[in-house]
Amino acid sequence: MSLATKHTFATYKKNNTIENGDLVVLFLSKENLILIRIQEDQEFCCKFGNYKHADMIGLQYGTKLGSNTGRGFLFLLYPTPELWTLILPHRTQILYIADISLIMSYLDLKPGKVMIESGTGSGSFSHSIARTIAPTGHLYTFEYHQERVAVATKEFEDHGLEGLVTIECRDVCKNGFGLVNKADAVFLDLPAPWEAVASAKQAFRQDKVGKICTFSPCIEQISKTVTALTEQGFVDIQMYECLIRFNEVRILQISTLDEALEMERASEKKRKRAMPRVLRESFKNRLQQEQEQDSGNNTDQDQEDTEGESTVKKTRVNDGDLSQQGSSTPSTVGTPNSRSHADVFIPDDSVEPREYIEPRNATVTRLPVEQRGHTSYLLFATFTPATQQPSLAELNKAAAASSSK
C-alpha cells in the first residue's frame, strides 16, 4: 500500500483522484453500497454489466461510470465514516448517525482529543471518532470478543486508521481499562456499563474536565449506571434519546372538486347521459326565483355577502374564458368567506366541459410506514477535576520536571 492511501477514512486525498490500491465506495443505489480496493487487473461485475478497475483509475472521486453493456451505471464515492456505517458487515448492533453525532458533540470531540471506547463492536462509531480526533488525537478501543477484535484490527489497518486507533481485547468490566490519567472522553456501550464506571474514572485526565457517555437500550441499565456514576462523583447527569426521521419527498397531484366534476360532465356528455335539458332548465328557474326572493328580503345584508356572490360569479366567468382558450390553468376557488350557493352546482351550458384538466402539483413529505422508534438511551455525565488545581504555570513546570527525569 502506498503512503498516498494512508488515513483514507480520516481525511480526503489531496488530488481526489482514484489510483491503484485506493479504496472506493461503489454506489449502486441508496441501499446497495460496496467498498472495493482498486486492483488494476480486476473488475466489478453486476447484473447490469462489468466495470473494469482499470477504467476507474485516473477518474475523480464522485464520477459516474457506465458499465460495459451500457445497461447500468454507478458512482465512485470516497469512503467516509458515514458511508462505512451504511456498508459495514454487522457483527453486533451498531450505532447510527443520530446517536453518533449527538455523542460526538456532547463529548466535545475535536482534533487532539483522547477517547476511550468500549466495546468496539462492529467499529461503526470508531471510524467516526477517529476521523474527528485526527490527526493528533487517539482512540483506545476495547472489545472482549476475540474474533471481533481480529476483524476490527484488520479493518482499521485497511482503512488507514491504525495510527489513530489502538484496539485491545479486554474485558473492561472485569479488568478495567488499564489506562490512568489519559482520556478526555469515555464511551461505554456495554451490557453492564456500571461495572466499568470506576475504572473509567481513573482513566480520565485527573486535572481537567471530562465527559462520559453510556449507551444502553433498557431503562433498568440506565438506573444502575446512574447510581454508579453518582457514587463515583460524576456530576450533571443527563439522559437523551435521539432519532432521525427520514422524509420521503413526493409530488402529489391535486385537482379541485370543480375540475373533477367538469371532467365527469365531459365524460357523461360523451356517453350521452347528461341531465335532460328540461330538468336543467327547471332547476335553473327555481334557483333564480329563490335568489330574487333572497335579495328582496335581505337588502341590508352585510356587504360581504354580496361581494362573496359576485366573486363566485366572476370566478365562473373567468373559468369559462380560460377553458374556451383551451388553457389548463386551474380554476380559482372562492375565498373561504364567499358563501357557497347552490348556484355553483349549475353546469355552465355555454362552455364545453374539458375532458382532461392537468392537476396541480403539491410537494409533500411522507414518513416511512415503519421507522426506528428507539435505539438506546444516551446517558451523559461530567467528570470534574478532583481538586482545585494550582496554576497552569506550576503544572507545566511540574510536567517539564517529571519528563526531564
Next chain:
Amino acid sequence: MAALNPTDIINAGEHVFIKMPSDNVKCIVLKAGSSVSLGKFGTFKANDIIGHAWGNSYEIYDRDSKTRVYHPEGISEVEETANNNREIVDDPTSQKLTLDDIKALKSEGLKGELTGEEIVNKLKESHATFDKKTAYSQAKYLQKKGKKFHKVFTPIKPTAYSVNEYFYVKNPSKIRDIRMDTLSQLLSYSNVHSGCKLLVVDDTQGMIVSALAERMGGKGTILGLYDGDNPHYDIVKYMNFNQETLDTIKVLSWLRIHRPADEKTPDEMQDVTQLTGKDLEGYHRRLKAYNIVEESRKILFEGNFDALIVASQYQPESILEKLLPYVAGSRPVIVYHGTKEALLETSTWMRRCPDLLAPQLTESWLRKSQVLPGRTHPEMSTWGTGGSLLTATKVIDQPVQAALTKRERLAMEKKNAEAKKLKRAREEAESATSSPAPVAAAAAVGDIADEAVEGVEEGTTTATTTDGGHESRSIKRAKQE
C-alpha cells in the same frame, strides 16, 4: 502526563457561561479582578475561578463573596413511605414563615450569614405538612427550594454544544432554530475534519461556522459567503477561539465575487511613493482590505471544496446552482433550514440536478429525561422544532456509453439463458441419482442456491426485490416438476 492546554483552564478576558442554581445560564466576559453578580444568588470574584480548570462548581459561602469548590452530595434513592396526598389540602398557611421572614432569610443569605442549605432546611422545618408529603413530593419540594436559595454556580466552557444550547434556549430565532442534535448531524454529514476546505453560507449568526471551525482545530479553510455590509458571525466570538482557528475562517461578500470592471486596485488608485502620513495609512488600510478580498476570491475560484453547507434565508437552489461547480466530486452538499417545507422544492430540484446524488430530507427528534434514582421519566416539556437537513453528494456527471440495441441485448440474454439451461440440466442429472422422493425439493434447493450464487455475482442494484422474485420462481418450478 501532558501539560494542560490554555483551553483547559478558565482564562481572563474570555467568554464564560455561568450556570446558576435556577438552571438559568448567564453569559459573561470574565475580567480579571472584577466581581460578577449573579443577582439573588450573590456575587463572586472573577479571580477565584481564573486559572483553574473547567468543570468544577463553586459555592459562595461567606459575606466577602468567597467561593469554594462545591462537591454535590450523591443523589439518594427515594425511600417509599406510606404517605399519600389524601391529607394534603391546598393551603397557603402550611408555610408558617411569612413573606417578610423569608425575605429576611434571603437577605441574610445574600450577606453570607446563612448557606442555601440552611435556608431550605428552615423552610422545610416550618412547613406544617412537609412530613405528610410523599417521599417523591418531599424530594421535589427540596429541589425546587434549592433552586431558589442555593448559592452554587458552575462555569461552563463554551463549546459548539454549550453555546448552541445557550442560544437555543435563550433566543432560538437568532440561530434559526438549529438545535444541538441537528447541528451535530450536520457536522457528521459534512465529514468535517482537520485540514478540510469548506464553502459555507451561514445565516445562523455563525453558529454553523463556529461548530465547523471547532472540528477543524485550526487546520484548513472555511470560506463564508455573506450578503450585506458585514458577515454576521456573532456566535464566533463566544467560542474563545485562538488566533490559529480564527484565521481558518475567511469571508467573501456575494457582491465581491466578481471584481467590477471599474474597480481599481489601491495601487492603481494612488501612487504609493507619493503618499505620506494619513494618506499612507489609508492606503495600507485599503491595501489590506483589498488583499483580504483577493485572497478569498482566490480560495473560491480554486474550487475543490470538501463540502458545501448552506443555511440561508434565501432560496437554497439559487445558491446551490451558483456554488456547486466549486465543490469537488464525492463531497457532501448540505442545506439547513428551520422549516422542512422550505426545503421541499429544493429537494425536488436536487433530484433533477445531475450533479447531485441521493438527496435526503431529515428531521431530528430529541427527548430529554429526568434521571433520578427511582424517579426517571421523560421531561414534561420538550423541544418542538430543531430544524431540517437536506443532504446530497456532489457527483461528476459524465455521459455513459449508450445501452445495447434491442437486438444486441436479446442476443446476449439468449446466450445467458442457454448457459443457465445447460447448468441446470447438468445439476438435475446429478440430483436424479439420489432417491426419487426429495428430487423436487433438491432441485428447488439447487435452484435457489444457483440463483443465490448468481445474485452475489451480479451484485444487483435491486437486491431485495430480485431475490424475492428468484425464490418464488424456483418454487413454482419445483411444483411443476
